[in-house]
Amino acid sequence: MTFITFEGPEGAGKSTQIKRLADAFEKAGHTVVLTREPGGAPEAEALRALLLDPAREWSPLAEALLMNAARDAHMRQTILPALEAGHVVLCDRFFDSTRAYQASVGEETLDAIHCAVVTRLPDLTLLFDLPVEEGLARASKRGAADRFEGKGRAYHEGVRKAFLANAGKDARTVIIDASRPIDEVSAQVLKAVNDRLPGLLGQGHGHPPAS
Template identity: 50%
Template sequence: MTRLPGRFITFEGGEGSGKSTQIRRLAERLRDTGHSVVLTREPGGTELAEQIRAFILSGAAEPLGPEAETMLFAAARADHVDRLIRPALERGDWVLCDRFIDSTRAYQGSDGVDAGLLDSLEKIAIGGLRPDLTLVLDLPVEIGLERAARRRSGEEGPPDRFEKETVERHERRRALFLAIAAVEPDRCLVIDANQTQDAVAEAIWQGVRQRIQESVS
Protein backbone atom coordinates (compact mmCIF):
# COMPACT_ATOMS: atom_id res chain seq x y z
CA MET A 1 0.00 0.00 0.00
CA THR A 2 1.18 3.54 -0.82
CA ARG A 3 2.45 5.40 2.24
CA LEU A 4 -0.03 8.11 3.24
CA PRO A 5 1.41 11.51 4.16
CA GLY A 6 -0.21 11.68 7.62
CA ARG A 7 0.68 9.78 10.77
CA PHE A 8 -1.63 7.35 12.56
CA ILE A 9 -1.27 6.65 16.30
CA THR A 10 -3.63 4.40 18.24
CA PHE A 11 -4.11 4.14 22.01
CA GLU A 12 -4.96 0.77 23.54
CA GLY A 13 -5.44 -0.61 27.04
CA GLY A 14 -7.94 -1.84 29.56
CA GLU A 15 -10.66 0.02 31.42
CA GLY A 16 -9.41 3.00 33.41
CA SER A 17 -5.95 3.02 31.82
CA GLY A 18 -6.13 6.75 31.08
CA LYS A 19 -6.36 6.61 27.30
CA SER A 20 -8.85 9.49 27.01
CA THR A 21 -6.70 11.80 29.12
CA GLN A 22 -3.43 10.91 27.44
CA ILE A 23 -4.74 11.09 23.89
CA ARG A 24 -5.89 14.67 24.56
CA ARG A 25 -2.53 15.58 26.07
CA LEU A 26 -0.62 14.21 23.11
CA ALA A 27 -2.93 16.04 20.71
CA GLU A 28 -2.27 19.33 22.52
CA ARG A 29 1.48 18.81 22.41
CA LEU A 30 1.47 17.93 18.72
CA ARG A 31 -0.66 20.97 17.91
CA ASP A 32 1.76 23.15 19.88
CA THR A 33 4.51 21.96 17.54
CA GLY A 34 2.49 22.93 14.47
CA HIS A 35 0.85 19.65 13.47
CA SER A 36 -2.75 19.29 12.35
CA VAL A 37 -4.32 16.65 14.59
CA VAL A 38 -7.57 14.68 14.33
CA LEU A 39 -8.84 13.05 17.54
CA THR A 40 -11.22 10.13 17.20
CA ARG A 41 -12.34 6.93 18.91
CA GLU A 42 -13.64 3.40 18.33
CA PRO A 43 -16.24 2.35 17.99
CA GLY A 44 -17.27 5.77 16.74
CA GLY A 45 -15.83 8.70 14.86
CA THR A 46 -18.61 8.95 12.26
CA GLU A 47 -22.36 9.30 12.59
CA LEU A 48 -23.01 5.67 11.68
CA ALA A 49 -20.19 4.33 13.86
CA GLU A 50 -21.40 6.38 16.85
CA GLN A 51 -24.86 4.83 16.46
CA ILE A 52 -23.29 1.36 16.47
CA ARG A 53 -21.23 2.36 19.53
CA ALA A 54 -24.34 3.32 21.48
CA PHE A 55 -26.01 0.04 20.53
CA ILE A 56 -23.02 -2.05 21.63
CA LEU A 57 -22.18 -0.22 24.86
CA SER A 58 -25.82 -0.28 25.97
CA GLY A 59 -25.55 -4.06 26.07
CA ALA A 60 -28.25 -4.48 23.39
CA ALA A 61 -25.88 -6.43 21.12
CA GLU A 62 -24.71 -8.85 23.82
CA PRO A 63 -27.58 -11.35 23.34
CA LEU A 64 -26.58 -11.67 19.68
CA GLY A 65 -23.35 -13.38 20.74
CA PRO A 66 -19.67 -12.42 20.44
CA GLU A 67 -19.40 -13.18 16.70
CA ALA A 68 -22.28 -10.89 15.78
CA GLU A 69 -20.94 -8.21 18.10
CA THR A 70 -17.54 -8.49 16.40
CA MET A 71 -19.20 -7.95 13.02
CA LEU A 72 -20.82 -4.77 14.35
CA PHE A 73 -17.41 -3.51 15.46
CA ALA A 74 -16.04 -4.27 11.99
CA ALA A 75 -18.89 -2.42 10.28
CA ALA A 76 -18.28 0.63 12.47
CA ARG A 77 -14.54 0.45 11.76
CA ALA A 78 -14.99 0.21 7.99
CA ASP A 79 -17.11 3.37 7.96
CA HIS A 80 -14.69 5.11 10.32
CA VAL A 81 -11.66 4.30 8.16
CA ASP A 82 -13.35 5.23 4.88
CA ARG A 83 -14.99 8.45 6.00
CA LEU A 84 -12.62 9.88 8.60
CA ILE A 85 -9.26 8.19 9.16
CA ARG A 86 -8.04 7.63 5.60
CA PRO A 87 -9.11 11.09 4.32
CA ALA A 88 -7.35 12.75 7.26
CA LEU A 89 -4.14 10.79 6.61
CA GLU A 90 -4.34 11.68 2.92
CA ARG A 91 -4.47 15.37 3.91
CA GLY A 92 -1.31 14.91 5.95
CA ASP A 93 -2.98 15.12 9.38
CA TRP A 94 -1.92 13.21 12.45
CA VAL A 95 -4.77 10.92 13.50
CA LEU A 96 -4.96 9.85 17.15
CA CYS A 97 -7.50 7.10 17.78
CA ASP A 98 -8.77 5.87 21.16
CA ARG A 99 -8.89 2.10 20.47
CA PHE A 100 -8.54 0.34 17.12
CA ILE A 101 -7.82 -3.18 15.84
CA ASP A 102 -6.03 -4.41 18.97
CA SER A 103 -9.05 -3.78 21.18
CA THR A 104 -11.09 -6.08 18.97
CA ARG A 105 -8.45 -8.78 19.29
CA ALA A 106 -8.18 -8.34 23.06
CA TYR A 107 -11.87 -7.97 23.87
CA GLN A 108 -13.58 -10.20 21.33
CA GLY A 109 -10.61 -12.55 21.22
CA SER A 110 -10.92 -13.07 24.97
CA ASP A 111 -14.60 -13.90 24.42
CA GLY A 112 -13.61 -16.83 22.21
CA VAL A 113 -14.12 -15.34 18.75
CA ASP A 114 -12.10 -17.36 16.24
CA ALA A 115 -8.82 -15.75 15.16
CA GLY A 116 -9.60 -16.51 11.53
CA LEU A 117 -12.84 -14.53 11.73
CA LEU A 118 -11.01 -11.65 13.40
CA ASP A 119 -8.39 -11.67 10.61
CA SER A 120 -11.02 -11.67 7.87
CA LEU A 121 -13.09 -8.87 9.39
CA GLU A 122 -9.97 -6.80 10.05
CA LYS A 123 -8.88 -7.14 6.42
CA ILE A 124 -12.31 -6.06 5.19
CA ALA A 125 -12.52 -3.12 7.59
CA ILE A 126 -9.05 -1.60 7.21
CA GLY A 127 -7.49 -3.11 4.09
CA GLY A 128 -3.78 -2.30 4.22
CA LEU A 129 -4.10 0.56 6.69
CA ARG A 130 -2.02 0.06 9.83
CA PRO A 131 -1.09 2.39 12.69
CA ASP A 132 2.39 3.90 12.57
CA LEU A 133 2.50 3.50 16.34
CA THR A 134 0.28 1.81 18.91
CA LEU A 135 0.62 2.92 22.53
CA VAL A 136 -0.52 0.22 24.96
CA LEU A 137 -1.30 1.81 28.33
CA ASP A 138 -0.82 -0.97 30.85
CA LEU A 139 -1.67 -1.15 34.55
CA PRO A 140 -3.04 -3.73 37.01
CA VAL A 141 -6.66 -4.57 36.33
CA GLU A 142 -7.89 -3.77 39.85
CA ILE A 143 -6.42 -0.26 39.68
CA GLY A 144 -7.95 0.35 36.28
CA LEU A 145 -11.38 -0.76 37.39
CA GLU A 146 -11.17 1.45 40.48
CA ARG A 147 -10.31 4.42 38.29
CA ALA A 148 -13.18 3.62 35.92
CA ALA A 149 -15.58 3.38 38.87
CA ARG A 150 -14.45 6.77 40.22
CA ARG A 151 -14.90 8.33 36.79
CA ARG A 152 -18.32 6.73 36.42
CA SER A 153 -19.43 8.05 39.84
CA GLY A 154 -19.43 11.56 38.42
CA GLU A 155 -21.59 10.60 35.46
CA GLU A 156 -25.15 9.44 35.01
CA GLY A 157 -25.95 5.86 34.22
CA PRO A 158 -24.59 2.43 35.12
CA PRO A 159 -21.27 0.92 33.96
CA ASP A 160 -21.21 0.16 30.24
CA ARG A 161 -21.23 -3.24 28.56
CA PHE A 162 -17.53 -3.89 29.23
CA GLU A 163 -16.82 -2.10 32.52
CA LYS A 164 -19.27 -4.37 34.37
CA GLU A 165 -17.52 -7.64 33.44
CA THR A 166 -15.48 -9.83 35.79
CA VAL A 167 -11.92 -9.16 36.91
CA GLU A 168 -10.87 -12.47 35.36
CA ARG A 169 -12.15 -11.36 31.97
CA HIS A 170 -10.29 -8.08 32.22
CA GLU A 171 -7.13 -9.98 33.20
CA ARG A 172 -7.40 -12.05 30.00
CA ARG A 173 -7.70 -8.87 27.97
CA ARG A 174 -4.68 -7.30 29.64
CA ALA A 175 -2.67 -10.42 28.84
CA LEU A 176 -3.79 -10.29 25.20
CA PHE A 177 -2.80 -6.62 24.83
CA LEU A 178 0.67 -7.44 26.16
CA ALA A 179 0.92 -10.50 23.90
CA ILE A 180 0.07 -8.39 20.84
CA ALA A 181 2.73 -5.85 21.83
CA ALA A 182 5.30 -8.61 22.25
CA VAL A 183 4.56 -10.02 18.79
CA GLU A 184 4.64 -6.61 17.08
CA PRO A 185 7.32 -4.60 18.91
CA ASP A 186 8.03 -2.40 15.88
CA ARG A 187 4.46 -1.09 15.96
CA CYS A 188 3.57 -1.31 19.65
CA LEU A 189 5.03 0.46 22.66
CA VAL A 190 3.91 -0.53 26.16
CA ILE A 191 3.57 2.43 28.55
CA ASP A 192 3.43 1.94 32.32
CA ALA A 193 0.13 3.68 33.10
CA ASN A 194 0.50 3.16 36.86
CA GLN A 195 2.29 6.51 37.21
CA THR A 196 1.25 10.13 37.51
CA GLN A 197 -0.51 11.63 34.50
CA ASP A 198 2.52 13.84 33.84
CA ALA A 199 4.91 10.88 33.90
CA VAL A 200 2.71 8.89 31.52
CA ALA A 201 2.39 11.87 29.17
CA GLU A 202 6.16 12.32 29.08
CA ALA A 203 6.76 8.62 28.39
CA ILE A 204 4.28 8.82 25.52
CA TRP A 205 5.91 11.95 24.11
CA GLN A 206 9.37 10.40 24.20
CA GLY A 207 8.00 7.24 22.58
CA VAL A 208 6.45 9.22 19.75
CA ARG A 209 9.68 11.13 19.18
CA GLN A 210 11.76 7.95 19.11
CA ARG A 211 9.41 5.77 17.05
CA ILE A 212 8.20 8.23 14.43
CA GLN A 213 11.15 9.73 12.62
CA GLU A 214 9.94 13.30 12.34
CA SER A 215 10.67 16.50 14.18
CA VAL A 216 7.91 16.73 16.75
CA SER A 217 9.85 18.63 19.42
Protein backbone atom coordinates (compact mmCIF):
# COMPACT_ATOMS: atom_id res chain seq x y z
CA MET A 1 0.00 0.00 0.00
CA THR A 2 1.60 3.26 1.18
CA PHE A 3 4.77 3.89 3.16
CA ILE A 4 5.32 7.31 4.78
CA THR A 5 8.29 8.17 6.97
CA PHE A 6 8.59 10.94 9.54
CA GLU A 7 12.04 12.46 9.97
CA GLY A 8 13.61 15.31 11.87
CA PRO A 9 15.84 16.37 14.76
CA GLU A 10 15.12 15.97 18.46
CA GLY A 11 11.95 17.61 19.77
CA ALA A 12 10.40 18.18 16.34
CA GLY A 13 6.99 16.81 17.33
CA LYS A 14 6.98 13.77 15.06
CA SER A 15 5.22 11.54 17.59
CA THR A 16 2.24 13.89 17.87
CA GLN A 17 1.90 14.34 14.13
CA ILE A 18 2.26 10.67 13.23
CA LYS A 19 -0.69 9.85 15.52
CA ARG A 20 -2.78 12.61 13.97
CA LEU A 21 -2.07 11.40 10.45
CA ALA A 22 -2.86 7.82 11.51
CA ASP A 23 -6.27 9.03 12.72
CA ALA A 24 -6.91 10.72 9.36
CA PHE A 25 -6.05 7.55 7.45
CA GLU A 26 -8.22 5.41 9.72
CA LYS A 27 -11.16 7.77 9.23
CA ALA A 28 -10.65 7.32 5.48
CA GLY A 29 -11.03 3.55 5.94
CA HIS A 30 -7.41 2.40 5.90
CA THR A 31 -5.67 0.00 8.25
CA VAL A 32 -2.64 1.81 9.66
CA VAL A 33 0.54 0.32 11.06
CA LEU A 34 2.42 2.77 13.31
CA THR A 35 6.05 1.87 13.81
CA ARG A 36 9.42 3.40 14.65
CA GLU A 37 13.18 3.19 14.26
CA PRO A 38 15.28 1.97 15.76
CA GLY A 39 12.69 -0.62 16.70
CA GLY A 40 9.46 -1.90 15.22
CA ALA A 41 10.30 -5.60 15.59
CA PRO A 42 11.47 -7.67 18.59
CA GLU A 43 15.13 -7.87 17.57
CA ALA A 44 15.11 -4.22 16.52
CA GLU A 45 13.68 -3.13 19.87
CA ALA A 46 16.49 -4.99 21.64
CA LEU A 47 19.02 -3.05 19.57
CA ARG A 48 17.17 0.20 20.24
CA ALA A 49 17.80 -0.23 23.96
CA LEU A 50 21.53 -0.60 23.30
CA LEU A 51 21.69 2.35 20.91
CA LEU A 52 19.88 4.80 23.19
CA ASP A 53 21.54 3.78 26.46
CA PRO A 54 23.58 6.81 27.68
CA ALA A 55 25.98 4.46 29.50
CA ARG A 56 27.19 2.90 26.24
CA GLU A 57 29.73 4.28 23.79
CA TRP A 58 29.39 3.51 20.09
CA SER A 59 31.41 4.91 17.22
CA PRO A 60 29.43 6.43 14.32
CA LEU A 61 30.22 3.31 12.24
CA ALA A 62 29.00 1.01 15.02
CA GLU A 63 25.83 3.12 15.31
CA ALA A 64 25.21 2.86 11.57
CA LEU A 65 25.73 -0.90 11.58
CA LEU A 66 23.47 -1.42 14.60
CA MET A 67 20.81 0.86 13.13
CA ASN A 68 20.80 -1.12 9.91
CA ALA A 69 20.80 -4.47 11.70
CA ALA A 70 17.65 -3.24 13.46
CA ARG A 71 16.28 -1.93 10.15
CA ASP A 72 16.79 -5.30 8.46
CA ALA A 73 14.57 -7.00 11.07
CA HIS A 74 12.09 -4.13 10.90
CA MET A 75 11.80 -4.34 7.12
CA ARG A 76 11.38 -8.12 7.02
CA GLN A 77 9.11 -8.56 10.02
CA THR A 78 6.94 -5.44 10.02
CA ILE A 79 7.15 -3.02 7.10
CA LEU A 80 7.08 -5.34 4.09
CA PRO A 81 4.35 -7.69 5.44
CA ALA A 82 2.13 -4.70 6.28
CA LEU A 83 2.57 -3.17 2.82
CA GLU A 84 1.92 -6.51 1.14
CA ALA A 85 -1.30 -6.78 3.15
CA GLY A 86 -2.44 -3.42 1.74
CA HIS A 87 -1.95 -1.38 4.90
CA VAL A 88 -0.64 2.16 5.36
CA VAL A 89 2.71 2.17 7.18
CA LEU A 90 3.69 5.30 9.09
CA CYS A 91 7.24 5.10 10.46
CA ASP A 92 8.83 7.45 13.01
CA ARG A 93 12.36 7.68 11.55
CA PHE A 94 13.91 5.57 8.80
CA PHE A 95 17.13 5.63 6.79
CA ASP A 96 17.21 9.43 6.42
CA SER A 97 17.93 9.60 10.14
CA THR A 98 20.90 7.28 9.70
CA ARG A 99 22.22 9.52 6.92
CA ALA A 100 21.91 12.55 9.22
CA TYR A 101 22.94 11.18 12.62
CA GLN A 102 25.76 8.97 11.33
CA ALA A 103 26.82 11.25 8.46
CA SER A 104 30.47 11.18 9.56
CA VAL A 105 30.68 7.52 8.46
CA GLY A 106 30.72 8.77 4.87
CA GLU A 107 28.18 8.70 2.06
CA GLU A 108 29.79 5.80 0.19
CA THR A 109 29.72 3.48 3.21
CA LEU A 110 26.17 4.46 4.16
CA ASP A 111 25.02 3.95 0.57
CA ALA A 112 26.48 0.45 0.48
CA ILE A 113 24.77 -0.55 3.72
CA HIS A 114 21.52 1.09 2.62
CA CYS A 115 21.44 -0.80 -0.68
CA ALA A 116 21.85 -4.10 1.14
CA VAL A 117 19.10 -3.45 3.70
CA VAL A 118 16.40 -1.16 2.31
CA THR A 119 14.38 -3.07 -0.29
CA ARG A 120 11.39 -0.69 -0.33
CA LEU A 121 11.68 3.10 -0.38
CA PRO A 122 9.12 5.37 1.28
CA ASP A 123 6.45 6.86 -0.97
CA LEU A 124 6.69 10.11 0.96
CA THR A 125 9.04 11.46 3.62
CA LEU A 126 8.01 14.33 5.89
CA LEU A 127 10.98 16.20 7.35
CA PHE A 128 10.04 18.16 10.47
CA ASP A 129 12.50 21.02 10.71
CA LEU A 130 13.03 23.52 13.52
CA PRO A 131 15.96 25.35 15.13
CA VAL A 132 18.21 23.09 17.19
CA GLU A 133 17.93 25.14 20.38
CA GLU A 134 14.13 24.93 20.28
CA GLY A 135 14.15 21.20 19.56
CA LEU A 136 16.54 20.36 22.38
CA ALA A 137 14.50 22.50 24.79
CA ARG A 138 11.38 20.56 23.86
CA ALA A 139 13.20 17.23 24.16
CA SER A 140 14.52 18.11 27.62
CA LYS A 141 10.94 18.36 28.90
CA ARG A 142 10.42 14.65 28.17
CA GLY A 143 12.87 13.62 30.90
CA ALA A 144 16.42 12.28 31.00
CA ALA A 145 18.30 12.59 27.73
CA ASP A 146 19.12 9.46 25.72
CA ARG A 147 22.53 8.97 24.02
CA PHE A 148 21.64 11.09 21.01
CA GLU A 149 19.84 13.90 22.83
CA GLY A 150 22.88 14.25 25.10
CA LYS A 151 25.44 14.74 22.34
CA GLY A 152 25.38 18.52 22.47
CA ARG A 153 24.29 21.43 20.33
CA ALA A 154 27.15 21.34 17.80
CA TYR A 155 26.39 17.71 16.94
CA HIS A 156 22.70 18.46 16.51
CA GLU A 157 23.41 21.49 14.31
CA GLY A 158 25.28 19.08 12.03
CA VAL A 159 22.34 16.66 12.09
CA ARG A 160 19.92 19.41 11.07
CA LYS A 161 22.22 20.55 8.27
CA ALA A 162 22.52 16.98 6.97
CA PHE A 163 18.74 16.47 7.05
CA LEU A 164 18.16 19.61 5.00
CA ALA A 165 20.96 18.86 2.54
CA ASN A 166 19.67 15.34 1.92
CA ALA A 167 16.08 16.57 1.58
CA GLY A 168 17.19 18.87 -1.21
CA LYS A 169 18.46 15.89 -3.20
CA ASP A 170 15.33 13.77 -2.98
CA ALA A 171 11.95 14.62 -4.49
CA ARG A 172 10.09 12.29 -2.10
CA THR A 173 10.82 14.62 0.85
CA VAL A 174 8.58 17.51 1.93
CA ILE A 175 9.95 19.89 4.57
CA ILE A 176 7.50 20.74 7.35
CA ASP A 177 7.99 23.86 9.49
CA ALA A 178 7.83 22.19 12.91
CA SER A 179 8.31 25.49 14.75
CA ARG A 180 4.67 26.40 14.07
CA PRO A 181 1.76 25.62 16.44
CA ILE A 182 0.63 21.98 16.45
CA ASP A 183 -2.54 22.53 14.41
CA GLU A 184 -0.63 24.46 11.74
CA VAL A 185 1.94 21.67 11.54
CA SER A 186 -0.90 19.16 11.11
CA ALA A 187 -2.31 21.25 8.27
CA GLN A 188 1.10 21.19 6.55
CA VAL A 189 1.23 17.40 6.93
CA LEU A 190 -2.24 16.88 5.46
CA LYS A 191 -1.46 19.21 2.56
CA ALA A 192 1.74 17.30 1.79
CA VAL A 193 -0.10 13.97 1.79
CA ASN A 194 -2.95 15.28 -0.34
CA ASP A 195 -0.56 16.93 -2.81
CA ARG A 196 1.85 14.00 -3.15
CA LEU A 197 -0.54 11.05 -2.66
CA PRO A 198 -3.89 12.39 -3.88
CA GLY A 199 -7.02 10.43 -3.08
CA LEU A 200 -5.61 8.37 -0.23
CA LEU A 201 -7.37 10.36 2.47
CA GLY A 202 -10.63 10.39 0.51
CA GLN A 203 -13.01 13.18 -0.33
CA GLY A 204 -13.63 15.39 2.66
CA HIS A 205 -10.99 13.66 4.77
CA GLY A 206 -7.69 15.10 5.83
CA HIS A 207 -7.91 18.38 3.96
CA PRO A 208 -6.45 21.34 5.84
CA PRO A 209 -8.77 24.29 6.41
CA ALA A 210 -8.81 26.93 3.70
CA SER A 211 -6.70 29.98 4.47
